[in-house]
Amino acid sequence: MSDLNDLYQETIIDHSKRPRNKGEVEQATHSAEGYNPLCGDRVQVQLKIENGHILGIGFRGAGCAISTASASLMTEAMKGKTPEEVEIAFRKFRDLLTEDQAPAPDLGKLAVFSGVREYPMRVKCATLAWHTLRAALRGDPQAVSTE
Amino acid sequence: MSAHAEVLKDSRAATAFNVDRIREDFPILREKVHGKPLVYLDNAATSQKPKAVIDSLVDYYTHYNANVHRAVHLLSTRATAACDDSREKVRRFINAGSTNEIVFVRGTTEGLNLVAQTHGRQNIGPGDEVLISGLEHHSNIVPWQILCEEKQARLRVVHIDDRGVVPLDEFEKALHERTRLVAISHVSNALGTVNPLADMIKMAHRWNAPVVVDGAQAAPHMHVDVRALDADFYAFSGHKLFGPTGIGVLYGKEALFNAMPPFQGGGDMIRSVTFEKTTYNDLPYKFEAGTPDIAGIIGIGAAIDYVNDVGMDAIAAYEQELLEYATDAVSQLEGVRIIGTAPNKASVISFVVDNAHPHDVGTVLDREGIAVRTGHHCAQPVMDRFGIAATTRASLAFYNTREEVDALIAGIRRVQEFFS
Numbered sequence: 140m141s142d143l144n145d146l147y148q149e150t151i152i153d154h155s156k157r158p159r160n161k162g163e164v165e166q167a168t169h170s171a172e173g174y175n176p177l178c179g180d181r182v183q184v185q186l187k188i189e190n191g192h193i194l195g196i197g198f199r200g201a202g203c204a205i206s207t208a209s210a211s212l213m214t215e216a217m218k219g220k221t222p223e224e225v226e227i228a229f230r231k232f233r234d235l236l237t238e239d240q241a242p243a244p245d246l247g248k249l250a251v252f253s254g255v256r257e258y259p260m261r262v263k264c265a266t267l268a269w270h271t272l273r274a275a276l277r278g279d280p281q282a283v284s285t286e
Numbered sequence: 287m288s289a290h291a292e293v294l295k296d297s298r299a300a301t302a303f304n305v306d307r308i309r310e311d312f313p314i315l316r317e318k319v320h321g322k323p324l325v326y327l328d329n330a331a332t333s334q335k336p337k338a339v340i341d342s343l344v345d346y347y348t349h350y351n352a353n354v355h356r357a358v359h360l361l362s363t364r365a366t367a368a369c370d371d372s373r374e375k376v377r378r379f380i381n382a383g384s385t386n387e388i389v390f391v392r393g394t395t396e397g398l399n400l401v402a403q404t405h406g407r408q409n410i411g412p413g414d415e416v417l418i419s420g421l422e423h424h425s426n427i428v429p430w431q432i433l434c435e436e437k438q439a440r441l442r443v444v445h446i447d448d449r450g451v452v453p454l455d456e457f458e459k460a461l462h463e464r465t466r467l468v469a470i471s472h473v474s475n476a477l478g479t480v481n482p483l484a485d486m487i488k489m490a491h492r493w494n495a496p497v498v499v500d501g502a503q504a505a506p507h508m509h510v511d512v513r514a515l516d517a518d519f520y521a522f523s524g525h526k527l528f529g530p531t532g533i534g535v536l537y538g539k540e541a542l543f544n545a546m547p548p549f550q551g552g553g554d555m556i557r558s559v560t561f562e563k564t565t566y567n568d569l570p571y572k573f574e575a576g577t578p579d580i581a582g583i584i585g586i587g588a589a590i591d592y593v594n595d596v597g598m599d600a601i602a603a604y605e606q607e608l609l610e611y612a613t614d615a616v617s618q619l620e621g622v623r624i625i626g627t628a629p630n631k632a633s634v635i636s637f638v639v640d641n642a643h644p645h646d647v648g649t650v651l652d653r654e655g656i657a658v659r660t661g662h663h664c665a666q667p668v669m670d671r672f673g674i675a676a677t678t679r680a681s682l683a684f685y686n687t688r689e690e691v692d693a694l695i696a697g698i699r700r701v702q703e704f705f706s
């Protein structure tokens with residue numbers, strides 16, 4: 140039986156209580172909204188992209204501890220990255236949540252979400268911000284839904 | 287057990303009924319969840335099934351599985367008789383005047399859509415109004431939106447107050463000569479509010495507006511009398527009434543049912559078919575196209591037998607006591623707020639915990655073996671009214687106990703340890 144502490148690791152609790160990069164991004168060039176119909180949570184991700192790199196990244200909204208912490212840690216990890224690097228990181232992150240294998244070694248802090256794998260109903264909470272970030276990069280104005 | 291505890295227990299059993307014995311009738315209540323005894327507090331979503339219901343399904347499939355109304359052979363005769371019996375049990379359960387007024391549907395949702403697509407399409411036109419309340423489940427909003435859009439009619443809403451009550455005076459004021467239909471829940475699934483239905487129906491009838499009742503959350507918890515209420519239509523779901531999924535009931539007054547066009551076309555709903563003309567079958571079969579959910583019909587009959595044995599009034603009294611106990615206990619928790627504080631409530635406690643999102647509350651409680659619902663409960667307008675996205679909802683049934691409520695309280699404290 141997996142312990143709740145495996146899900147709610149300290150870093151997750153910390154980021155859910157004190158989310159980083161929460162708020163408006165000045166002179167944002169990209170933005171998108173995401174929605175999780177299961178719990179009604181909404182998140183908006185804003186980006187400022189220059190020369191193909193994410194210079195500014197911020198989010199608003201979210202909701203549960205998992206989705207808020209995920210948005211917070213994602214924004215920290217993706218600052219300075221290119222869209223291609225975001226895509227690679229997203230795939231590794233998704234595999235961490237859904238695949239029964241050792242996490243990619245270069246996930247860094249994002250590996251704290253490994254416990255989510257034991258809670259299939261919560262995977263969408265962890266991926267909401269990521270789907271929204273990818274929609275913003277695609278220039279997709281429609282709200283993305285995790286369903 | 288000490289003599290004192292023995293006496294306490296006896297005195298409680300005397301005022302209500304023997305909940306320990308009732309629990310033995312529900313095999314699932316012996317399950318463990320994450321190694322803990324199951325505490326099932328998600329009854330508003332679906333209820334658990336007594337062994338008598340489960341056995342009725344096995345018995346049908348094992349001993350007399352056959353289609354109904356179609357063959358002269360013995361098994362078909364037995365299956366047909368069992369379905370007829372069930373219809374009569376439903377009739378008595380809600381005190382309808384005739385089994386012609388009992389139509390089997392898939393559930394509350396299908397019952398409401400049936401009324402919208404038949405009676406609604408026939409009677410509602412441009413500029414007319416359909417009146418609903420701010421408490422409604424999506425299944426009692428969307429069918430009317432679809433209808434109103436199609437007919438260029440207006441969907442009017444009586445909003446709820448801070449307690450989650452539909453103010454009766456506001457309701458009365460919203461009615462007028464263009465109100466063609468009123469659709470309202472008997473009991474709210476999101477907040478537990480019990481509407482003063484008889485009064486509302488009287489008011490609507492003064493304007494000749496028929497009333498469609500969403501009884502999904504009332505039928506399992508209280509004695510329903512459609513004639514005393516003077517309801518025109520009343521829909522409920524078998525699976526919330528300790529019966530199987532896939533079966534529900536739409537009650538409708540015979541005169542209204544007779545005047546309505548059929549809902550779906552197919553077998554069983556016709557008297558004769560030629561390529562030129564089809565004549566429809568009598569009530570209630572006119573609204574039951576195709577092979578029905580025979581097992582479900584038998585199962586809902588068994589469920590009604592079961593709750594009748596326990597007694598609907600005894601169930602209502604026991605649950606009311608338990609709801610009060612739970613409301614007191616939750617109210618005493620610091621940092622927890624109950625959403626929905628109507629003076630007249632049934633079975634439901636919706637609440638929010640400071641600094642903890644309902645989704646996280648649900649996950650922590652689940653690890654304690656406690657099943658609750660978290661989210662918007664298919665009632666987003668209710669959530670919007672309170673400025674929240676979601677709540678945690680504990681919903682009770684008569685097999686729940688004070689000990690289970692205590693487990694819920696302990697679970698909420700554990701949530702608070704985690705997140706505050």
Ligand SMILES: Cc1ncc(COP(=O)(O)O)c(C=O)c1O
Pocket residue numbers: 330331392393394395396423425426471473474475500502503523664
């Ligand atoms: C008040 C209310 N109305 C309607 C429904 C829909 O019932 P069903 O899904 O069984 O059709 C529900 C159940 O979710 C409900 O609680």
